[in-house]
Amino acid sequence: MREAEIRAALQAVESGALSRRGFIARLVAAGLPAPMAASLLPIAGEARAQAGASTYEPSRRGGGGALRLLFWQGPTLLNPHFASGSKDVAACRLFYEPLVDWDRDGNLFPLLAREVPSLANGGVARDGLSVTWKLKPGVTWHDGTPFTADDVVATWAYARDPATATITHGSFRSIQVRKIDALTVRHEFERPTPFWVDAALHPVLPRHLFAAFQGAGSRDAPANARPVGTGPYRFLELVPGDLVRGELNPTYHQPLKPHFDSVTIKGGGDALSAARAVLQTGEYDYAWNIQVEDDILRRLEESGKGTLDFAPGGNIEYLMLNHADPWTEVDGERAAPGSRHPLLLEPAVRQALALLVDRDSIQRFLYGRGGVGSANFLVNPPRYTSRRSGPGHDPARAEALLEAAGWKRGPDGIRLREGKRLRLLFQTSVNPTRQKVQGLLRQATQRAGIELELKATTASVFFSSDPASNDTAVKFLADLQMYQQGRNGPDPGRFMEMFCSWQLASRTNKWEGRNVIRWRHEAYDRTFRAAEVEVDPVRRAALLIELNDLVCNDGAIVPILYRPAVSALARRLRAPISGWTVETAQIADWFKA
Template sequence: LLHPHFGRGLRDFAVQRIFYEPLAAPAADGTFVPVLAEELPSLKARTLAKDGSWVIWRLKRGVVWHDGAPFTADDAIFNWEFALDPATAAGTKAAYDEIDRIDRIDQYTIKLYFKKPQPFWAGAFTGGGLLPRHIFQSVKGAGAREAIGMLAAVGTGPYKLVEFRPGDFIRAEINPKYHVANRPYFDRLDIKCGGDSVGAARAVMQTGEYDFAHYVLIEEEVLRRIEQGGKGRVLAVPSSGVSFIQCNQTDPYREVDGERSSVKAPHPFLTDQTVRGALSLLVDRVSIQDHLVGRTGQITANFLNSPDRFRSRNTTWEFSVEKANDLLEQAGYVRAADGVRAKGGRRLRLLFQAAANSTVQKIQAVVKQAAARAGIEMEVKAIPASVFFSADVTNVDTNVRFHADLQTYTVFTGLDPQLFMAQFASWEIPAKENGWTGRNISRWRNAEFDTLWRKADVEMDPVQRAALFIKMNDLVIQSAVAIPVTWRNVVHAAANNLKGIDLNSWDSIFGRIAYWHRQGG
């Protein structure tokens, strides 16, 4: 979908940025750079409240939409109204939810007032692009979704839409009225949609038919073979995602009041930190990195890895079957005749589930093999991804319902980690009574963590706030309720002579496509 408010995934978000632009866009280091804004709000310019209660955006003058109409404050305000309209059901609603009202100061200035002080004031107008009011005003609300496909993409971006065949092909041509001088470089873009990662990578690095392939998910061994074609290179961009193993703190087999994995039924042994600590020692991250993940990830000991100012330097990881055995032995988990440990009549037998994916199942197998050497019996289960990540809470095989002891998947944080770290807050536990809508899927409860999270939610000093998030991360790692495996990279393929690509995981890879150019031609 070429629509900044209705995109359904990473590719939709990425491609729409060729045509639509925000007021400011994230930089690689987690800060912002102005795009349709004249400058970033700041305390020095008196466009940002010290207490985070309001912010002023000054818009760039002389910007026009692809059809020649001027970009003004009315367009920015319209996007706020569009996103918040309940009938629109926009995917961007959460980014604008904390705005109480917006005042139009003049044609190129808006002032946002927040419902409560915001330590992170840049949530709105900095993600996807903005829509033109004069085109989309008539379809705001209930008719917005139906109008997708009837209205062409008209933005302020460096390229204009010429042809769009959903799921198949996009053609764009240079925007001669682009607001950055001497940009973009190319006269035309041809974008082939669909297909598979292997075919896309080959089209760039082996045949040279294309110049760029977006987000290629390929096992390292296959990727290396394709790369030998010599016509392109692999670009690995550190993302905000972490792949981890989650330990259920509730009993997935005991039903209480019609609910399994209920906080009313603690897990018989995963509530024991010794067992969780042993499990963290049984993840052979080096083997996973070298043979399975490759350039699509890097080993990490942290749950929160980015932006850099929030990443802890206090954590470590280790793979040691010997130490895991010692921990379990000292805690009274004794091997039976078949080699499986038990305590109080409870055998260390675990169900380890994940979404069906060849690489993920191999990672499960690596962990299972090490666990067996420590006296832990492990059964692995693969669930179709459409089921595992389904929003249908009546489906008991979803990761949220968590009818297993362990599970693994990847989660991504935004530029501000407040919502990301809420997945360990005690009030976020999914349960039957809240329709399983909570984010704390491990069902972990820790009073110290809750206090730190609430402090961060109102702390205006960025240095002190970062320190609070680092403490939260360290608590999670020390508890081993979540065991990080890899900090994920997003992998692209690019022609050897294609230059100017900004390796930025926070914005669309196409966010700076106006600066892409071909070396030597």
């Protein structure tokens, strides 16, 4: 089938002249396999996505009692624009909302927007240079202040200011947000922008509480710890690393929602105890991010008190190699972006590490249903998946590469060159499954002559954004580290910016830059810039796949496995969870049957 025919069919879907089902049928009739046809669908859904994807039909607001959520990583902050860990983002979404978000099927649905913009309704400009957002009327902040276009504009100004040092800066830095009237704003782009929804996926902040704290004083805002949002729950309490509590918002803008009278996110413990508290003892209604060996989970499910949910998405567990030097200070900063790692910039060492990762064993013996081995960082939907197979698991080849590079075994079996030992520090969060993955990799590297020291940091510290701590993932003061990278939405455009040179994490941006491995690659930067403005979906997909191949082939990272979002739910709990956004994105729709 010719590319021109695919583009014509895509345009028909965007204009409303062709349904998504009709699109697939047309491409299948032209000889394209159905899965490939489905993978080419545009990001915006049909009318059902604009109405929300919930099957919940409430008869009244509240009455559901207390909703008890267990997060084995306790939330530490409640400003979504500083939240680098998903547990903090999940807590923020009890109180704050974006204009739109993704449902389980990867379709957009409106929250603070009245509708999802499209070519058909005139919201998306045909030249790709602007998107007009109509805001939902009658929405108020929790303190009674009306929500207006001024809040959307102020959030843009706040997040794009480099001195504010937000984690969301990349989504706002290159756009202009203009107020059209009290309930209309327009996002304007410097160039044609295929991923026009990016900034609209981040929660809106109240102008009257945050505008005065834009810039260098951003961390001093009282509302950073006492949120005032538009969401289904109003803030009651935050004990950092321990719990967050909220109560039903009686003026919530979605009629007859939420179902529950209160919600508590309790932090602490570990993934196994969290799973047990839902599936076996029934103490909690929901447990987040269940990273537990699958055979254990199957036994817990036998009690009948709960079930597991596997939400498809694009999350990837991967090994990161530090390209900066974490052991030498440059102007008082370790792992400064201008420094160079003394060992990991050598291709032979990076290639050897990649060859020592045994994905098949990790999947088969540890993750089971909760993970699928992947040599690619960019996974799911299929239209963005590379055909790259990766180097595979080959310890003999790893040893040969090290030998050829001059790394010879010493008396204790550890390789040396010019008196320098091949020794690396490997860190991750405290989690039984991750510690077992660490153990497997240490066994493999030991046999190959690499000494691996293991470090595990409490998750609430490891995934925090505390600039005073040296144990955070964003500072990355180690040689190697491993965790899951979550992806917000099926379109991976902004996701892949995390390896661009302008996103380097450093002291100057309070370590909020997303490029924590401090990798620099000119071809990668050029390709990302090209993908940013490529409006042809077929060519853009090819560019995004090229980004995956560049970072993986260079050995800057080593993907381990793709992970669906795994949650434990009480037997009666109905919770529409999407793997394309934070699990609490549709918490207003949660209910007990």
